[in-house]
Amino acid sequence: MINTFFHVFKEAIPREYCDLIIKQTNWDKSLVAAVNRYTEGEIDPKSRITDIVWEELLSPVGCIIQSYMVEANNIWNYDIRRIEKVQMSKYIDGGHYDWHMDSKAPINNEQRKLSIVILLNNNFEGGNLEMETNQGESVLKSTGDIVVFPSFLNHKVTPVTKGARYTAVSWAYGPTFR
Secondary structure, three states, X not given: OEOOOOEEEOOOOOHHHHXXXXXXXXXXXXXXXXXXXXXXXXXXXXXXXXXXXXXXXXXXXXXXXXXHHHHHHHHHOOOOOEEOOEEEEEEOOOXXXXXXXXXXXOEOXXXXXXXXXXXXXXXXXXXXXXXXXXXXXXXXXXXXXEEEEEOOOOEEEOOEEEOOEEEEEEEEXXXXXX
């Protein structure tokens, strides 16, 4: 689904491959996710409750992210110079991420321009990814759905009420917007 604000690739990754990505992630090395990447980062359970694991960009899921990021950028044609490591995220009972933008003030004349989220499972309740343009409706519905959107778009993950929600997330960087 393409609209002016985001691009969704429906069921782009087969369920079996998504299951394998979840299984092969070393969740024993997970960290409690912080907020505000421009400071040391704070743990703020009112804003965000998520466990994360960092994967290399050259991992299988990282290669998938790179391909879909490049394809979706044909819509916006942003000047993209690099893509960040993959953040594997696990939201369990009560896990959420309140309204936020991924793009904040530039650092070294570089900023996040595009965000990507891959939904690796859908056997949970709650955990909707909502954009400011479609509040109340989840952008990702099926296992293997991928969404790419400008990093300045406000979005949130509603609280998970049952099960565990798994995603792979990354960001494309480029020179500061003018």
